[in-house]
Each structure stands twice: as C-alpha cells, then as structure tokens.
Amino acid sequence: MADDTQAGGRPDGKNVIGSYTAVGDSFTEGVGDPGPDGTYLGWADRLAVLLADRRARSAPPGDFRYANLAVRGRLLDRIVAEQVPRAKELAPDLVTFCAGGNDILRPGSDPDAIAERFEAAVADLGSAVGTVLVCTGFDTREVPVLRHLRGRIATYTAHVRAIADRYDCPVLDLWSLRSVQDRRAWSPDRLHLSPEGHTRVALRAAQVLGLEVPADPDQPWAPEPRRPASQVRRDNIVWAREHLVPWIGRRLRGESSGDAVAPKRPDLLPL
Template sequence: MPRGRPAGVPPIGSYTAVGDSFTEGVGDPGPGGWIGWADRLAALLADRHAEHAPPGSFRYANLAVRGRLLDRIVAEQVPRAVELAPELVTFCAGGNDILRPSGDPDLLAERFEQAVAALRAVVPTVMVCTGFDTRGVPVLGLLRGKIATYNAHIRAVADRYDCPVLDLWSLRAMRDRRAWSEDRLHLSTEGHVRVALRAAQVLGLTPPADPDQPWPPQARPLRSQVRRDNIHWAREHLVPWIGRRLRGESSGDDVLPKRPELVPLELPGAVEA
C-alpha cells in the first residue's frame, strides 16, 4: 500500500505544486489554459477540506513551468515554496534533465535531495514523484535505464525524509497510448486525471475512481496507420523538440507560473478528477 497521511490527521488546508510541464498541466487544456493533475488533486483536497472547514478556505499555488530543468526549479520554485510554507508540497523534477545526454541521475539525485531537505524543514508533507516507465515508447524507451536509476534515488530520498511517493512507474494505466497527448511527451486529459487519482490515494484520500481501472476496448491499429502516425509525430513534435535542444531553447522561456500565490482555490468544476 502507498504511504499516505496517518489516520486521524486533519485534512490538508494548503498545497503548493513545484515542477515542470508535467505539474503545470501541459496536455490537459481548459478554458483559461492548462489544467493538469496538480490542479485536479487540489480540487479533490479542497473537497475533503470543505468537510471540516468553511468553503473556500483551502489555498493552492502552482509554481510549475514547462521546460524547467532541476537546477532552475530548485533555484526559483523551491525557495518560493518554502516562503509560502503550505501543509503540502508536491515536488516533481529532473525529467527534463534525464532527457539530455548530460543528465546524470546520480548527480541529479544529490541536488534533488538538497531541495527535499529544504522543503521538509518547513513543510509537513512533501510528496515526491518517480518517472514513468518508458518501455516500448519510441526514443524515450532508450532512457529507461536512466529513469529507473533516478527513480531508485528518489525512493531512497523519500525514505530518508519520510516523504510519500507518487509512483508513476507502477501506474499501469500510463502504458496505454490514450494516457498521452499527441506529442507523446505530455499526458492527455485522461492521463492527468488518473495521476491525480493516484496522488489522492497516496495522500490517504478515497478517490472517486480507480486510477488503474482498465481502458475501454479499442481496435488494434493497422501497421500502415502506426507508421503514418509515427512519421507525423516525428515531423510535428520530435524534430522541433530536438531543434529547441540544439539551440538551447525551452518551451517555457517566457512562461510564468500560473498560480504564483497561495490563495483560495477557485477553479471550474472541469478540474474535478
């Protein structure tokens, strides 16, 4: 069973999300921008908090920005999260570093641990995230060993600092193509929903649905269609992504956090998982 908050602990009243595009919610569009699993988790936490506190008293901040590398997240977002001092922080970082040839999981883990130590000094609950299992995924499958090594480090850090772990590697629902957006780098809306449900489980909530429930049956695509889809993906997403890396650019160079302040949650009902 995943580690969560012990029975009898009061509901979480404030939450700050730290990370990159995964936590910003890229791939899960909403009326005013990206939604994502962190916003959806915040809605579930707010519902739970409202059972014991006045409506609207739950506070939420999301500092995540797409494309951010670990060092920049640690330099910009972690100090802000410490300053906000919420009851819960989710800290998911390092994935963009692992995608680079220079991304050493051992060195990344050292910097990751320093950030967790800083957060745990003031935040009662810091939930950390493992990376997804990329078995069978074009290109990213080649990085499976690096991701597994980094995951092992994250689990060790979690043990040392008593952090609950959002284990994305074991989330079987993510192995279905429908969990991913067209770019195959970010989750789809349904993928984000399932991550939010798993995160709620880890924190001791009873989510409204099983995050690993089977997907509806669908016809197996023809090989010719798979080839066409792969060519389209490479042209529209993979090549531009490689080009940005070669130019030293990031999709988040001019992007600011979508919820920089820890304020009462007022999000549309669509964020509910």
C-alpha cells in the same frame, strides 16, 4: 509546522490538508491537459480540487488554498533556485515536488548526480513545509524515443524512492501506475500526459495522501481496435514532423518551451 501531518511529515489520513503548493516542470504545470481559458489544468490542479473537496467537509468554504509554481521546460537547478524558495515562503501543508525529468532527457546526464541535488532540495523543503510528496519517473518501455532512456529513468526512480525513505516523504509512484502505459494516457506529442492521463495521476496522488477517490486510477482502459501497421507508420511520421523535430530544434538552439512562461498560480489562493 502544519497540524495535518504525523511526526515525520506524512499525512495521517484523519487530519485535513488546508494548503498545497505544486513545484515542478511541464508535468506539474499540466501540459497536455488544456483548460477552457487556454491555460493548462493537469494532475496537480485536479488533485487540488480533490483536496479542497475533502477540506470543505470540515472547514468553511474557501478555506483551502492552492499555488502552482511549475513551469514547462524547467531543469532541476532552476526549479530549486526559483520555485523552492517561494514554496518555503508560502509554507503550505503540502508540497508536491516532481523534478529532474528534463535533466534525465539531456544527453550524457548522470542520474546519480541529479539525485544528489534533488535530495538537497527535499531536505530544504522539509524544513519549512508540512509534507513533501515526491514523484518517481514513468516506465517508458512503450514510449517511442524515450524507451532508450529507461535505464536512466529507472536509476533516478530508485534514488527518489530511497530519498523518500530517508525523509519520510509520501511517494507518487508513476513507474508502477500501469494505466499510464496505455498510449491514450499521452497527448499527441508523446511527451506529456493527456487529460485522462493527468486525471489518473491525480487520483493516484490523492490515494497516496489517504483520500478516498471516485475512481480507480489503475482501472483498465476499454479495448482498443488494433491499428493497421500502415496507420501506425503514418501516425509516427506525423508525430515526428509536428513534435519530435521542433523539440530537437529547441534543444539544438538552447531554447526551452517555458522561456517566456510564468507560474500560473504563484500565490496561495482559494479555489
């Protein structure tokens, strides 16, 4: 067991995380936050940088190690089958486990049943790693298309919080992060965060883990000029043509955006 957590698995704010593995789907892979080399960055990569910086204050350079196993489009069962065993094998001090969102998007999905499978995975991970941080869903009341799923997402979020209580997991509470309810926190596809949105989530995750952060993740956005209704309509038409229709097409064909994608950091390596 890693030595940087309290009994029960929570970071104690004094000892320092030396290794981190991210598990999940497009949210954790970082879709919406492109890096200079063509791969995505995202909140997990940004959190790893903050953790590495904290580690560097008390350990040799390069001592912190990071893996990101997340793949866009993955459903919970495939994440559990492919990523959870690898995360257990790596046995890092910290795992962030954010999954189930793609399942909730499926018509007729049952958040209670999804939560049962999520809990089994949390219990499995907790037996092998130092700390398991879990993520709630976003509040989608202002998000086109997804707003009608708000009840399902809220139910799943309540389950995640309860599971965290049972297994003493820190919680990255995205539902209460008001700054990501601004449209500028989202990429043009309106399904993934923008670079600024990912940055704010990384800062909140660091706070949850007891780190001092360089900025307030819930700092209000600068006032935005009111857009004319005609501009809003044009933007919605462009979004539907370029993002919504292809997304629906993939669902009808049984395809996933991650079918040919491999994890970007499958091994624990220094940053």
